[in-house]
Amino acid sequence: MQYVWDFRPVWLNFGVLLEGLVNTLKLSGFSIGLGLVIGLVLAMGRLAPTRFLSIPATAIIEFYRNTPPLVHFFWYFYGLPILTGISLTPFAAAAAALSVQSGAFFAEVFRGGIVSVERGQWEAGRAIGMGHAQLMRRVILPQAFRRMIPPLMERSFELVKTTSLAATLTYGELVYKAMVLATQTYRPMEIYSTVAVMFFTVLFLASLGMRAVEHRLARRAAR
Amino acid sequence: MANVLPADVLPADATPVLAVEGLRKSFGTNEVLKGIDLKVGAGERIAILGSSGSGKSTFLRCINFMETPSAGRIALDGTPIGTEGRNGALTAKSGELRRLRTRVGMIFQQFNLFPHMSVLENVMEGPVTVKGLPKAEARAKAQDYLKRVGLAEKADQYPQRLSGGQQQRVAIARALAMEPEILLFDEPTSSLDPELVGEVLDVILGLSREGRTMLLVTHELGFAYHFATRVLFLHEGRIHEQGTPDEVLKNPREERTQAFLHRFSAFHF
Numbered sequence A: 001m002q003y004v005w006d007f008r009p010v011w012l013n014f015g016v017l018l019e020g021l022v023n024t025l026k027l028s029g030f031s032i033g034l035g036l037v038i039g040l041v042l043a044m045g046r047l048a049p050t051r052f053l054s055i056p057a058t059a060i061i062e063f064y065r066n067t068p069p070l071v072h073f074f075w076y077f078y079g080l081p082i083l084t085g086i087s088l089t090p091f092a093a094a095a096a097a098l099s100v101q102s103g104a105f106f107a108e109v110f111r112g113g114i115v116s117v118e119r120g121q122w123e124a125g126r127a128i129g130m131g132h133a134q135l136m137r138r139v140i141l142p143q144a145f146r147r148m149i150p151p152l153m154e155r156s157f158e159l160v161k162t163t164s165l166a167a168t169l170t171y172g173e174l175v176y177k178a179m180v181l182a183t184q185t186y187r188p189m190e191i192y193s194t195v196a197v198m199f200f201t202v203l204f205l206a207s208l209g210m211r212a213v214e215h216r217l218a219r220r221a222a223r
Numbered sequence B: 001m002a003n004v005l006p007a008d009v010l011p012a013d014a015t016p017v018l019a020v021e022g023l024r025k026s027f028g029t030n031e032v033l034k035g036i037d038l039k040v041g042a043g044e045r046i047a048i049l050g051s052s053g054s055g056k057s058t059f060l061r062c063i064n065f066m067e068t069p070s071a072g073r074i075a076l077d078g079t080p081i082g083t084e085g086r087n088g089a090l091t092a093k094s095g096e097l098r099r100l101r102t103r104v105g106m107i108f109q110q111f112n113l114f115p116h117m118s119v120l121e122n123v124m125e126g127p128v129t130v131k132g133l134p135k136a137e138a139r140a141k142a143q144d145y146l147k148r149v150g151l152a153e154k155a156d157q158y159p160q161r162l163s164g165g166q167q168q169r170v171a172i173a174r175a176l177a178m179e180p181e182i183l184l185f186d187e188p189t190s191s192l193d194p195e196l197v198g199e200v201l202d203v204i205l206g207l208s209r210e211g212r213t214m215l216l217v218t219h220e221l222g223f224a225y226h227f228a229t230r231v232l233f234l235h236e237g238r239i240h241e242q243g244t245p246d247e248v249l250k251n252p253r254e255e256r257t258q259a260f261l262h263r264f265s266a267f268h269f
Helices: A008-012 A014-047 A051-065 A069-084 A090-115 A119-127 A132-169 A174-185 A188-221 B056-063 B094-103 B119-130 B135-148 B164-176 B194-209 B221-227 B245-250 B255-264
Strands: B018-027 B030-040 B045-049 B071-076 B104-107 B182-186 B213-217 B230-235 B238-243
Touching: A008 A014, A008 A174, A008 A188, A014 A051, A014 A090, A014 A132, A014 A174, A014 A188, A051 A090, A069 A090, A069 A132, A090 A132, A119 A132, A119 B094, A132 A174, A132 A188, A132 B119, A174 A188, B018 B056, B030 B056, B030 B238, B045 B056, B045 B221, B056 B182, B056 B213, B094 B104, B094 B119, B104 B164, B119 B135, B119 B164, B135 B164, B164 B194, B194 B213, B194 B221, B221 B245, B230 B245, B230 B255, B238 B245, B238 B255
Parallel strands: B045 B213, B045 B230, B104 B182, B182 B213
Antiparallel strands: B018 B030, B018 B071, B230 B238
16 A cells, blocks of 8 residues: 655645644643742652651652653643532643642652752751751752753653643644644644644754753862 | 860759760661750860761761651750650651751761852851841841852852852851751761862861850861860760860770771771
């Protein structure tokens, strides 16, 4: 069997795909930003000296890490209106699901970075009278941050790809636009391949940029 | 030398700067400190000796609550630190810990300077963050203390550019900047190359001339002799012998102390 590739429908509708890409990036950017905040809060909670904070934070982290993201999307979009009467737009539901879920993963990255700071640093901070919060802010987090960058990038790329699940909530991101185009043009092979190339281009360029940043940080650290 | 005040010679009416009573510390089922009593008068310099595992570092770390005592009492200027919990262990609230640690400074074997801060920032950090001193004032003070340890010209360097001896001197300046009443040195020269030990010991001797109250855990017997007003020999979590440097280091009464000192001087020639 000989398949004849025809990319004309893709070029004719490229604007639609670009619009989808922009929406994907919007959802990603928003969710990464909010996810980092949630992650930091969860990590601080998990590492807090009191159980009142560490147990709930640990529970949230483990729950979200060990359940499929598609289910979270459905909860926020379909479940929330049923249970509370609050209905979210597809964007809001997707952003909520993504940020909390990636927040749980980010929290583990933060925690890993924090506990990797040598014991002597914690002791030196305590020995001059620092409290837990001061110690975190002034001594631990600035050192942990550099070590967290590579795994945070990894998680963020993962999140960008997971935004495609928002298609199931009819949010007009790249994969949703592609689904619509595929049914209109009967050219799913060409359209989805183009989508893959678009994702690849964006994420690959981003990773090159990040590598440059890491390189500069490493040079600065070696000063 | 001034202020030679072994425990039983301390004037009866003088409140000791530091009083330790029945101090015990266990890690799990392993009891490292088995009841330590010690009264330290103002200006006393105490060298703590003992083989590894004798509990000397743990004892020092209990004084500023880097380790929480499992039992006993610790008092600064007559004021007890922490409250006794149900299991007898001492607990201290964060505010109390902060006050304690601004009064009792500590110098570590591994220096533990903050690598993301310059030398000057390391010394300023405590006064600014913990004591709330204005930055300009803290900077001036930090520069003074760096001058005291002979490192004024390194103020803008980062710690990793400094030799071990220089790092330890910065760590001493960092502790001094908090203007503590008592300084604790936990094997301050044990991780230094032999040729760098001298510069750190010189700084510590300089401090002893200022009449500071200091407790020092060390393996440098010769230094302990010149530094201390009193020498403690710890063995299996108890003070096995104590007295003036001459008494403990030159004429030890106890067999264990003799054996310890003998081992350390085995290679002298």
